Amino acid sequence: MVYELSSPEQWLQTHGDVLYRFGLARVREPEVAEDLVQETLLAALKAQQNYSGKASERTWLIGILKHKMIDYFRKQTRQNTQEFDDELLNNDAEYFDQTGHWQIDFSSWSKPDKSVEQEQFLQVLEQCISRLPARMAQLFMLREFEDMSSDEICQLMSISSMNNFWVMLSRVRGQLRHCLDLNWNNA
Amino acid sequence: MLTCKEVSYLASKKLDKKLSLGERLGLILHTAMCGMCRHYVRDIEVLHQLMLKAGKKGQALLPDSAKLSAQSRERIKQALDKALHANDKTN
Numbered sequence: 001m002v003y004e005l006s007s008p009e010q011w012l013q014t015h016g017d018v019l020y021r022f023g024l025a026r027v028r029e030p031e032v033a034e035d036l037v038q039e040t041l042l043a044a045l046k047a048q049q050n051y052s053g054k055a056s057e058r059t060w061l062i063g064i065l066k067h068k069m070i071d072y073f074r075k076q077t078r079q080n081t082q083e084f085d086d087e088l089l090n091n092d093a094e095y096f097d098q099t100g101h102w103q104i105d106f107s108s109w110s111k112p113d114k115s116v117e118q119e120q121f122l123q124v125l126e127q128c129i130s131r132l133p134a135r136m137a138q139l140f141m142l143r144e145f146e147d148m149s150s151d152e153i154c155q156l157m158s159i160s161s162m163n164n165f166w167v168m169l170s171r172v173r174g175q176l177r178h179c180l181d182l183n184w185n186n187a
Numbered sequence: 188m189l190t191c192k193e194v195s196y197l198a199s200k201k202l203d204k205k206l207s208l209g210e211r212l213g214l215i216l217h218t219a220m221c222g223m224c225r226h227y228v229r230d231i232e233v234l235h236q237l238m239l240k241a242g243k244k245g246q247a248l249l250p251d252s253a254k255l256s257a258q259s260r261e262r263i264k265q266a267l268d269k270a271l272h273a274n275d276k277t278n
Contacts, residue, residue: 008271012264021249034259038266045270100190108226111233122241125234126248143203144238145248150203170199173231180234 002053005060008045012037015061022062026069026141028134036072040065073138073156081158084135089167095174106181121184128179136172143169189213191224198228202235 006014019040024033043064051060097103112121129137139157142148148156150165159165189197194217197210206214218225241248255263 008267012260012267016260016263017251017254018247020255021247021251021253024253025248034255034263037255037259038263041263041267042270045267095195096190096192100192102191102223106223106226108229109233112237118237118241121237122246122248123250125238126250144235145242147239147242166200166203167196169203170196173199173234174195174227177227177230177234180230 003056003060004053005048005051005057008041008048011041011044011057011061015058018058019061019065023065023069026138026146027072028130028132028137028141032072036065036068039068043068070156076158081135082160084133085159085164085168088136088171089164095178104178106178109180109184121180124180124184125176128176128183131179132172132175136168136175139165139168140172140176189217191217191221191227194218194221194224195227198224198231202232 016037019037020033023036024030027033027036040061044061047064055063095102095104112118129140132140135157139153139159142153142156143150150162153159154162154165159168194214197206197214200206200210201214214228218228
């Protein structure tokens with residue numbers, strides 16, 4: 001099957017919100033996600049002669065959006081991220097006491113098996129992710145949702161060492177687990 | 188003996204990288220005796236797997252109610268119109 005592009009005037013109407021949600025889920029900042037939609041459509045306009053018709057219009061646009069998103073992460077310089085990372089790494093997780101033992105109480109959740117349960121689980125999880133600082137949410141989304149490798153993320157997000165990356169990722173997983181503990185069991 | 192804090196770190200690292208023999212043994216020994224950490228290890232694995240699965244399926248994660256604002260939609264429309272217009276001139 002060979003796909004064809006619709007006229008560019010229709011792209012915003014047809015795909016705007018889908019592109020916005022795709023970007024927002026990953027960059028976690030509405031203004032950035034809006035800019036990404038604009039940059040994507042403008043780039044698509046220039047690139048439309050190269051469209052091969054192998055992928056649907058939407059898949060093609062999302063591919064362009066992914067490139068724009070990578071550019072956005074690259075542009076965040078080390079100066080902008082250093083402070084956040086340092087503070088995070090220096091502040092110990094609030095879940096442990098001085099001796100490194102849990103100081104919160106929890107049980108395990110029931111694993112969501114049915115697809116309806118998994119839908120609900122993801123809804124609660126999404127709310128938990130949206131409460132995280134953007135940088136932590138970005139890190140988590142690239143690793144867990146995009147399945148990007150640790151090395152790639154470290155480079156892309158200017159994280160100074162693999163060890164720092166693992167500490168940050170461990171911290172964000174712990175926070176999300178805790179948030180789910182409070183909101184999922186009761187859901 | 189590892190602390191719970193160290194175990195939480197290793198449990199997370201284990202999802203990204205093969206742990207060393209020493210790390211693996213430490214994790215096994217600790218979780219054999221600590222119920223909280225057993226829960227923790229299991230929970231973040233479930234979290235990891237469900238997210239991966241949702242990502243692979245191309246699930247949106249955000250609800251359909253998350254939309255471009257009217258304002259930004261208008262701004263993007265204008266930017267596109269301008270670019271389209273510029274194309275007309277060069278053609």
